[in-house]
Amino acid sequence: MLGLVIVSHSEKVAQGIKDIAEQMNNGMVRIIEAGGADEGRIGTNPLKIQAAIEAAYDQGPVLIFADLGSAIMNAELAIDLVDDQIKKQITIVNAPLVEGVIAAVIQATITDDVEDIIQTAIASKDLNKI
Amino acid sequence: MLGLVIVSHSEKVAQGIKDIAEQMNNGMVRIIEAGGADEGRIGTNPLKIQAAIEAAYDQGPVLIFADLGSAIMNAELAIDLVDDQIKKQITIVNAPLVEGVIAAVIQATITDDVEDIIQTAIASKDLNKI
Amino acid sequence: MYESYVLDKAYFVKVIEDLAAIVEEQRDYLTGLDSAIGDGDHGLNLSIGFREVSKNLSEWQKENLTILFKKIGMALLGKVGGSAGPLYGSLFMKMGEPAGGKDVVDFNEFCNMLKAGIEAVEMRGKAVVGEKTMVDALRPALDALTKAVEDGVAPKIAFEKMLDSAKAGRESTIPLIAKKGRAMRLGERAIGHVDPGSASSCIILEMFYKNMPQ
Amino acid sequence: MYESYVLDKAYFVKVIEDLAAIVEEQRDYLTGLDSAIGDGDHGLNLSIGFREVSKNLSEWQKENLTILFKKIGMALLGKVGGSAGPLYGSLFMKMGEPAGGKDVVDFNEFCNMLKAGIEAVEMRGKAVVGEKTMVDALRPALDALTKAVEDGVAPKIAFEKMLDSAKAGRESTIPLIAKKGRAMRLGERAIGHVDPGSASSCIILEMFYKNMPQ
Numbered sequence A, B: 001m002l003g004l005v006i007v008s009h010s011e012k013v014a015q016g017i018k019d020i021a022e023q024m025n026n027g028m029v030r031i032i033e034a035g036g037a038d039e040g041r042i043g044t045n046p047l048k049i050q051a052a053i054e055a056a057y058d059q060g061p062v063l064i065f066a067d068l069g070s071a072i073m074n075a076e077l078a079i080d081l082v083d084d085q086i087k088k089q090i091t092i093v094n095a096p097l098v099e100g101v102i103a104a105v106i107q108a109t110i111t112d113d114v115e116d117i118i119q120t121a122i123a124s125k126d127l128n129k130i
Numbered sequence C, D: 001m002y003e004s005y006v007l008d009k010a011y012f013v014k015v016i017e018d019l020a021a022i023v024e025e026q027r028d029y030l031t032g033l034d035s036a037i038g039d040g041d042h043g044l045n046l047s048i049g050f051r052e053v054s055k056n057l058s059e060w061q062k063e064n065l066t067i068l069f070k071k072i073g074m075a076l077l078g079k080v081g082g083s084a085g086p087l088y089g090s091l092f093m094k095m096g097e098p099a100g101g102k103d104v105v106d107f108n109e110f111c112n113m114l115k116a117g118i119e120a121v122e123m124r125g126k127a128v129v130g131e132k133t134m135v136d137a138l139r140p141a142l143d144a145l146t147k148a149v150e151d152g153v154a155p156k157i158a159f160e161k162m163l164d165s166a167k168a169g170r171e172s173t174i175p176l177i178a179k180k181g182r183a184m185r186l187g188e189r190a191i192g193h194v195d196p197g198s199a200s201s202c203i204i205l206e207m208f209y210k211n212m213p214q
């Protein structure tokens, strides 16, 4: 099963994106959120991200989506902390957070080609909204 | 003052983005969230969006950021419901939700040129995260 | 013929009552269609919307048709949550306008109500036929109704033709790729499935048809 | 000379205690710097991080220096929340490694600790000098220390040179546009402001300097 980790500076944002994405998830993606710093403050926490990666990992690829710069830095740190076996399965996806997660989850209902899922998530930045 | 409305299918996402953005807001932007359908269900509500637009409006421009297609549809409906005077001040910004709101708020601390703020928000889709 | 064929408030109230009941009955069917190519909430969305309508209908039926339809539309707007909210909300809100504040309309006026409502859906969703949306049921339905009226067909027969076209439109969505709404993201994976909105549109039109006097 | 100049655990514990105290004292100063060109939380972030360190320090000082620093780093990682978390977390975690599980290090080893820590910050943040980050203080500080050691300068003097370079580096951030971190988005609006991370880096290095024996 594909793992997906949502990293945001806000706990609410990460949880809410998971809520939206789960509506479109047909059970093919294990979505785990890692939002907020310690005690719900705005920020990110590499240990929370590490735990989320480990929870999302199911012998297959794990995609990480994050909001701002320091969330990426903490995601990279979290990746350094996990087992090598998991580590080599992880990709941080360079996509907008909400749009990328939703696109990835929808695409995962269509294909199990991870590269395709990643590219679809990245391409979500160019989806016209209006 | 610039008004900014955050429309998401999730109440938590809209609130959380506001929390993140307020950290960067120097008081130049009135940020109002309009997340979720009635009773916190996943979805959007044009009447909530209408109220948010009216709350965000302060004799100046109002920017709307939204997540998915039907959020835009409801935002457009909400725009139809507000006074003409407010209506002509509204722009739905074709930008990723989290990234666009943050970019707009930061840019509003630099300039009060709304067109510049809108363009910066749109360009946020191409900001490299990794 | 059409001027003497009138539809009164009791008719419309009964349509709405039946609609609320059948939405409840068909909730899982609609949700199932939406699970296949959407987020699986279409039945639930409509159920929540029409429960709100039901709850207030005895109060609202004191109003003229324009206000009654407006209130129904506003309730759907506020409660439905998904795309069906602004779309069906607009349908009902706009349907009331050609009723011109009256309590009874003749068949011509009724046709104009449907026209106004369906055009409002098209305006709101910017969809055209072939994009695998409710418009695939509603637009052919309206066209069939317009043609039947031009041909001078009797009201209930004209509505039967309308409903047939709506259902044919619903079936026509099966082989389509979606170009609007959530299913748009699915590409070819949407092929083989009925569009949920086209199905609910048929249900709505069917309630108008079913309750029409001969 | 450098082998006989030793720094023991009491020294390091005192440095950390002082650091926790001064972070508290300078919290609003650091937060003020971050309000100008960031999100105004840098002082708060560090305060929360070092409170966690303080709370545990009496327990952790039973461990050798490698483990002690690792625990400090992990606490900062987990608590700080902002960019300073992974950056200073990495700084402290990596600083412990050249201590090789001992309770006392000589000056060479201490210099290696700082080198390892500062390189870890660079590795984690991918920043180079001139990008208006803490690296603008840390990298010149490390270079000045390395040079002073090559020149055979006495330990505390070498550290004074290091600190002077860090402070010069901090001041050098004032006219810069930021290329990393949040301030990056501000373009020219960042000009005229000290980078908050370069200021906190000076504070950290100053505590190491201040507590060194002559």
Ligand SMILES: Nc1ncnc2c1ncn2[C@@H]1O[C@H](COP(=O)(O)OP(=O)(O)O)[C@@H](O)[C@H]1O
Pocket: B070, C034, C038, C039, C040, C041, C042, C043, C045, C081, C082, C083, C084, C085, C087, C121, C124, C125, C126, C127, C132, C133, C134, C135, C180, C181, C182, C195, C196, C197, C198
């Ligand atoms: N732009 C549009 N124009 C017309 N109909 C649309 C449009 N977008 C979606 N729909 C209709 O809405 C239906 C889905 O409704 P619903 O499930 O309530 O909304 P959501 O997709 O937001 O969950 C689709 O089956 C389709 O018929």
Ligand SMILES: Nc1ncnc2c1ncn2[C@@H]1O[C@H](COP(=O)(O)OP(=O)(O)O)[C@@H](O)[C@H]1O
Pocket: A070, D034, D038, D039, D041, D042, D043, D045, D081, D082, D083, D084, D085, D087, D121, D124, D125, D126, D127, D132, D133, D134, D135, D180, D181, D182, D195, D196, D197, D198
């Ligand atoms: N990539 C980076 N490399 C080095 N230092 C950085 C980097 N990003 C940010 N910083 C430093 O972090 C400081 C801000 O820390 P803090 O306020 O705790 O984080 P945040 O910006 O996430 O709120 C900046 O002043 C800068 O010195």
Ligand SMILES: [Mg+2]
Pocket: C034, C038, C039, C040, C041, C042, C082
């Ligand atoms: Mg749906």
Ligand SMILES: [Mg+2]
Pocket: B042, B043, C039, C041, C081, C082, C083
């Ligand atoms: Mg929905």
Ligand SMILES: [Mg+2]
Pocket: D034, D038, D039, D040, D041, D042, D082
């Ligand atoms: Mg900060």
Ligand SMILES: [Mg+2]
Pocket: A042, A043, D039, D041, D081, D082, D083
């Ligand atoms: Mg911060």
